[in-house]
Amino acid sequence: MVVELYYWPEIQGRGEFIRLALEEAGADYVDVARRSERSGMGTAAMFRLMEDEAVQCPPFAPPFLKAGDQIIAQTANILLFLGPRLGLVPDDDAGWLWVHQLQLTIADMLVEVHDTHHPIGANLYYEEQKLEALRRAAAFTGSRLPKFLGYFESVLARNPAGSAWLVGDAPTYADLSMFQMIAGLRYAFPRNMQRLEPDYPFLVTLHDRVAARKRIKAYLKSKRRIPFNNDGIFRQYKELDT
């Protein structure tokens, strides 16, 4: 089955967590909004679907996935659906749920990253909330970020199958997402990450292990990987990285 991914074409954003899973599995997918409008795709196709009142299960926001007749939204929910189909979760129900739980905690962390530059509202420009952003970013890098990193480091440390992967002895979509978090945090908060990383050796190794996967490595070098930029969730504002 060819799946269609719908997400903003110019940022990694939340869509990237899904792209990484599809790429790792070598799945056949169409990144609809990045295709040309002449071909009937592009962002116009994304908006058409979002505004179509005949859709019975409408997404609140991108990303969403079209798989056959099903339209599925919410990043973690899409990965919950794709996980078994792409071979990126353990076989047992408990393991499958545990991977999802980790993904939801990654999602919580991602919201807090986003809110470092948008603490007042997504409808306002960064410049309109810069003072508040300075305070929020300091609270994030000083307290929340080490708490999240410490949590995931402990998950790796406690994995009875070894500390190579978050769950079991094979990569799951949560590992791919954790790679993306580390990569994004390095882009947004290079100074803080340089300070913090020595305390989280399993996470740093996990990042490198994912980056070295054959298909992920090829993907990261390809044009399909959108570079980090200051329209995404991870943004490089030096004043927020103190």
Place this chain on the structure above:
Amino acid sequence: MVVELYYWPEIQGRGEFIRLALEEAGADYVDVARRSERSGMGTAAMFRLMEDEAVQCPPFAPPFLKAGDQIIAQTANILLFLGPRLGLVPDDDAGWLWVHQLQLTIADMLVEVHDTHHPIGANLYYEEQKLEALRRAAAFTGSRLPKFLGYFESVLARNPAGSAWLVGDAPTYADLSMFQMIAGLRYAFPRNMQRLEPDYPFLVTLHDRVAARKRIKAYLKSKRRIPFNNDGIFRQYKELDT
């Protein structure tokens, strides 16, 4: 199977979404942190479990559930697990996933409610971030809140089985959570809700329909239902409700 719920004993918070599902189903559960420490329970038992390094699947934060050997955290994940066991999801996989997707969107909305009074950080008192809270709350009630309510109203309007419930023709845990959102929003933002509610008749009716369910009605009158208060997620600060 008796399940154990672990959550802060003095607030509704995120635990309430799980309590409502357990109560609607008439499930046998223990609200551990609300029991006495003399009986080996209370918050001490919650902290013991959170700090136990032998736990292989540690929760990042409450709420979490103990069901047999499994410890499951993240509100939406707990409901994903409980849904089929409590008869609070449709039988088909697509319906089960759709209910979860709605729950994740409710979770997103809840974070935004929380951040109206804590836009800078959960580690700081409200009074330390009141100026920022005034701006964030105005952005929430002016723009985000109507967007979320409009979304869920459209889900009810489009339900092919009728607009009584969000999914299919029977209540799911997402309906119970939506009831809780409306109740909480009325507590936190009474003036804004009075202004907005006429635009969302299906949601208002859904709230009343849930409140009238036999077991929910009994629960809401019981001592098991913790009253709303200003330590929870929904807080009544008049200055934020303009």
